[in-house]
Amino acid sequence: MSYVPPAELARAMVDAGHSKVLTSTRDTLIRAFMGGALLTLAAAFAVTVTVQTGNALLGAALFPVGFCLLYLLGFDLLTGVFTLAPIAYLDRRPGVTIGAVLRNWGLVFVGNFAGAFTVAVIITFVLTYGYSIPPNDVAEKLMHIGEGRTLGYAEHGAAGMATLFLRGVLCNWMVSTGVVAAMMSKHVTGKVLGMWMPIMLFFYMGFEHSVVNMFLFPSGLLLGADFTIADYLVWNEIPTVLGNLVGGLVFVGLAIYTTHVRTRPKRAAVEIAPARETETV
Numbered sequence: 001m002s003y004v005p006p007a008e009l010a011r012a013m014v015d016a017g018h019s020k021v022l023t024s025t026r027d028t029l030i031r032a033f034m035g036g037a038l039l040t041l042a043a044a045f046a047v048t049v050t051v052q053t054g055n056a057l058l059g060a061a062l063f064p065v066g067f068c069l070l071y072l073l074g075f076d077l078l079t080g081v082f083t084l085a086p087i088a089y090l091d092r093r094p095g096v097t098i099g100a101v102l103r104n105w106g107l108v109f110v111g112n113f114a115g116a117f118t119v120a121v122i123i124t125f126v127l128t129y130g131y132s133i134p135p136n137d138v139a140e141k142l143m144h145i146g147e148g149r150t151l152g153y154a155e156h157g158a159a160g161m162a163t164l165f166l167r168g169v170l171c172n173w174m175v176s177t178g179v180v181a182a183m184m185s186k187h188v189t190g191k192v193l194g195m196w197m198p199i200m201l202f203f204y205m206g207f208e209h210s211v212v213n214m215f216l217f218p219s220g221l222l223l224g225a226d227f228t229i230a231d232y233l234v235w236n237e238i239p240t241v242l243g244n245l246v247g248g249l250v251f252v253g254l255a256i257y258t259t260h261v262r263t264r265p266k267r268a269a270v271e272i273a274p275a276r277e278t279e280t281v
Helices: 006-022 025-053 056-062 064-072 078-090 098-127 137-148 157-182 188-204 210-222 229-260
Strands: none
Touching: 006 078, 006 098, 006 229, 025 056, 025 064, 025 098, 025 137, 025 210, 056 064, 056 188, 064 157, 064 188, 078 098, 078 157, 078 210, 078 229, 098 137, 098 210, 137 210, 157 188, 157 229, 210 229
């Protein structure tokens, strides 16, 4: 499948981060909108499969289809640029400044939210015939997810906040691993195989993805779930974004860049003198 070795992979990551930072405002917003929309359509699909079959593993196994499609189409997610843009800055690529990186993150956040919220409005409208009938089983599940993953964390106070943050870290550790794994192959089949497992893992384990949550929680609010916008921001979205940043940047971007781009010289080989034979008397 035309395997790309780690040193070449690391350079491809830096190139990708450089390209994303320099992309025009219009193109960044369009790509982020479509990335958020495709990922959250897949999330709606996975929730529907889980509810209708009673099999959460099946829903998680099918969820990566959205991620694979958006990646192959060249769309962007906040979790991905958290990992790739900073290493282009560390590599001192032309035009990549801290301000340019922050600009890219901000535009992708806005585009992802717009795409995810658009899907939230459409899906909740469809599930309730324009909010004219009570929520069905899928809609009820969306409401319970929103309540459990805001008020549920709040019930545990600081421990709940720490748990939320760490789930965000673990999530983007896996998601960004999927992004990087796609670069390990030059063929579509290899890219899809590389992406599938870490994306399935994060979804099944219930880790917190900032873009998926841009769909789940607005959907719950639109359906009348028992939590507020403030609950969503304080007890989910903001800590999740911070956790995603740490997970993707530290455990994927910096780890690979440090050891495969800024590689330290190998240790000198030390010759060991052969042991002298003991003379016998």
